[in-house]
Amino acid sequence: MAKFEAKTLLKDKRFWCASFIIAWAAALQGHMMWLKRQESFQQKFGSLNQNSNDNEQKLPS
Template sequence: MDARQLLKEKKFWFASVLIAWAAGLQGHMMWLQKQESFQQKFGNLEDNDDNTTSD
């Protein structure tokens, strides 16, 4: 298949956008999971700082 013809195909662009969107969503979900894991391990650092300064 010719590369120029492939670039003109709407299916190719739709599949490319769908794959990029799915990869971005997966990366975002992994980032959220990492943030949640960090918060469960260390708690909310801002709240801890406020509690120690008010005592």
């Protein structure tokens, strides 16, 4: 059985490439989840500009 050596693993470019791809995919997934949450919040409560325009229209002049 081959002996596991951390030095050879850290020097391997495939290891770093795979690690980068995994980290990038995780970050992309987190970002997409954050965007979905922001969009859901905006649909539920509206944006700040919409709320201020609605309040201005409701006030009697």
